[in-house]
Amino acid sequence: MQNIAKKWEVFERSFIEYGGYERVIDGLKNTLIIALIGLCIGIFIGTLIAVVRVMPGRTRFTKVMAKILNGICSVYTSFFRGTPIVVQLLLGYYVILPLMGINLKPVSVCILIFGLNSGAYVSEIMRGGIGSVDPGQMEAGRAVGLGYWATMLKIIVPQAVKNIMPTLGNELISLVKETSVVSFVGALDLYTAFRYIAANNYEFMIPYLVMAAFYIVIVLVIALGVKLMERRLKKSDRNS
Amino acid sequence: MIEIVDLVKNFGELNVLNHITDTINEGEKVAIIGPSGSGKSTYLRCLNCLEDPTSGSIIFEGEDIADPKVNINVHRQHIGMVFQQFNLFNNKTVLDNITLAPIHIGKKNIKKQKGLSLKQRQESIKQLKLEAKENALNLLRRIGLEDKADVYPSTLSGGQKQRVAIVRALAMNPKVMLFDEPTSALDPEMVGEVLDLIKDLANDGMTMVIVTHEMGFAREVASRVLFMDGGVIAEQGTPEEIFEHPKCDRLREFLSKVVK
Numbered sequence: 001m002q003n004i005a006k007k008w009e010v011f012e013r014s015f016i017e018y019g020g021y022e023r024v025i026d027g028l029k030n031t032l033i034i035a036l037i038g039l040c041i042g043i044f045i046g047t048l049i050a051v052v053r054v055m056p057g058r059t060r061f062t063k064v065m066a067k068i069l070n071g072i073c074s075v076y077t078s079f080f081r082g083t084p085i086v087v088q089l090l091l092g093y094y095v096i097l098p099l100m101g102i103n104l105k106p107v108s109v110c111i112l113i114f115g116l117n118s119g120a121y122v123s124e125i126m127r128g129g130i131g132s133v134d135p136g137q138m139e140a141g142r143a144v145g146l147g148y149w150a151t152m153l154k155i156i157v158p159q160a161v162k163n164i165m166p167t168l169g170n171e172l173i174s175l176v177k178e179t180s181v182v183s184f185v186g187a188l189d190l191y192t193a194f195r196y197i198a199a200n201n202y203e204f205m206i207p208y209l210v211m212a213a214f215y216i217v218i219v220l221v222i223a224l225g226v227k228l229m230e231r232r233l234k235k236s237d238r239n240s
Numbered sequence: 241m242i243e244i245v246d247l248v249k250n251f252g253e254l255n256v257l258n259h260i261t262d263t264i265n266e267g268e269k270v271a272i273i274g275p276s277g278s279g280k281s282t283y284l285r286c287l288n289c290l291e292d293p294t295s296g297s298i299i300f301e302g303e304d305i306a307d308p309k310v311n312i313n314v315h316r317q318h319i320g321m322v323f324q325q326f327n328l329f330n331n332k333t334v335l336d337n338i339t340l341a342p343i344h345i346g347k348k349n350i351k352k353q354k355g356l357s358l359k360q361r362q363e364s365i366k367q368l369k370l371e372a373k374e375n376a377l378n379l380l381r382r383i384g385l386e387d388k389a390d391v392y393p394s395t396l397s398g399g400q401k402q403r404v405a406i407v408r409a410l411a412m413n414p415k416v417m418l419f420d421e422p423t424s425a426l427d428p429e430m431v432g433e434v435l436d437l438i439k440d441l442a443n444d445g446m447t448m449v450i451v452t453h454e455m456g457f458a459r460e461v462a463s464r465v466l467f468m469d470g471g472v473i474a475e476q477g478t479p480e481e482i483f484e485h486p487k488c489d490r491l492r493e494f495l496s497k498v499v500k
């Protein structure tokens with residue numbers, strides 16, 4: 001017990017007196033930014049892919065176009081779902097971007113890669129969401145003269161998003177957890193901040209325990225947010 | 241107004257419409273009756289290419305809209321459609337249901353106009369929105385639902401939903417209206433209000449095609465009745481000819497079942 005008290009003292013000193021908390025706050029900020037903006041990019045890309053994947057095509061030209069786009073989307077999702085995100089980060093940071101002559105900060109690269117990765121997952125979620133919307137909605141949109149994309153974006157996708165809200169919450173939780181690998185390309189996240197404190201003092205127990213608590217709290221807060229949102233949506237469904 | 245030439249529709253192996261040729265003239269009120277599964281809905285849905293015909297032509301205003309190369313969206317703006325299940329946009333208020341298409345399409349047309357400054361363009365769009373809203377409110381007033389403008393469709397009764405769906409189609413000023421069993425999903429006490437509205441339109445001279453099981457209504461409103469059976473128009477004529485002097489056995493059998 002004495003031992004733990006001592007360990008705690010060491011941690012407290014390095015966390016507060018030596019400014020470790022500043023690093024943790026920065027790391028926390030990056031973790032949240034990468035996960036949140038990543039999810040937003042993911043929703044954008046995922047929606048595009050999902051809409052392309054269910055595109056019918058009327059003329060021979062649009063049918064062929066739809067096939068080609070479908071193929072591209074399918075390669076994209078297979079790649080991002082089929083490789084570890086660390087590999088995607090390393091490829092992006094050390095191979096693709098340098099080859100393209102683009103110089104980005106580690107955090108920006110992480111946001112980008114997490115967005116692209118999430119797009120692959122969200123596209124599947126969104127496809128399910130679109131499938132859950134009554135086909136009569138699309139017919140009604142087309143019957144008043146709206147095009148396929150207009151009907152999708154104004155009528156179908158908003159209803160799909162409502163249906164997949166809980167699943168998107170889970171996707172956000174996954175992203176938060178996966179950010180713990182961003183130090184591979186030199187970005188500072190929650191894990192990296194605590195590892196720094198731990199390594200500085202050769203004292204790992206308390207920092208990693210506190211770190212775990214941070215992750216748990218973030219995940220619980222998101223889960224609670226999703227639950228509240230779900231309840232509100234259900235209520236509005238009942239009233240309406 | 242709509243000329244149907246040798247229309248065939250297959251779903252995979254299943255032949256649903258078998259070489260139908262017919263002309264729907266301006267001002268006509270065509271009622272389509274027939275047993276379930278005879279292809280009535282499919283026929284109606286081919287008229288605005290909601291189902292793409294397998295072969296044959298649908299000539300609307302001189303253009304074959306069954307040709308995949310035509311811009312079908314433009315033609316559909318002139319062909320109103322009302323569904324059995326109403327299909328109001330669930331994520332839009334009643335007012336937005338009615339104004340959505342007019343505003344979207346009007347905006348597109350404004351953007352296409354050349355030589356407009358940004359300010360003129362914004363002014364036109366503002367004007368367009370105002371007009372669309374005014375028009376929608378007038379339509380709602382006509383059906384006595386102006387107080388429902390800002391609610392969502394799920395709060396409406398079936399009859400109210402269907403009446404909104406009808407004025408949503410009217411908001412595009414269509415030249416012809418297609419109805420697919422507009423009262424079949426309604427509780428009996430709400431059938432009247434919807435039929436009355438459709439009768440109103442008929443009296444205004446609207447060209448319409450109605451698939452219906454309401455024989456009394458077909459008899460009263462239709463100028464021509466089509467009896468569909470097995471993917472063809474098995475018999476057609478004035479309501480009197482069809483209901484008083486049916487010629488083919490299938491029609492006689494059908495009528496004896498539906499008219500008690």
Ligand SMILES: Nc1ncnc2c1ncn2[C@@H]1O[C@H](COP(=O)(O)OP(=O)(O)O)[C@@H](O)[C@H]1O
Pocket residue numbers: 251254256274275276277278279280281282283
């Ligand atoms: N999308 C579809 N795919 C496959 N078969 C269909 C489809 N729509 C209709 N059918 C079939 O076509 C036939 C005619 O259907 P329909 O036009 O709805 O008849 P009705 O409206 O006269 O009851 C039925 O046998 C039905 O099962």
Ligand SMILES: [Mg+2]
Pocket residue numbers: 280281282421
């Ligand atoms: Mg039908």
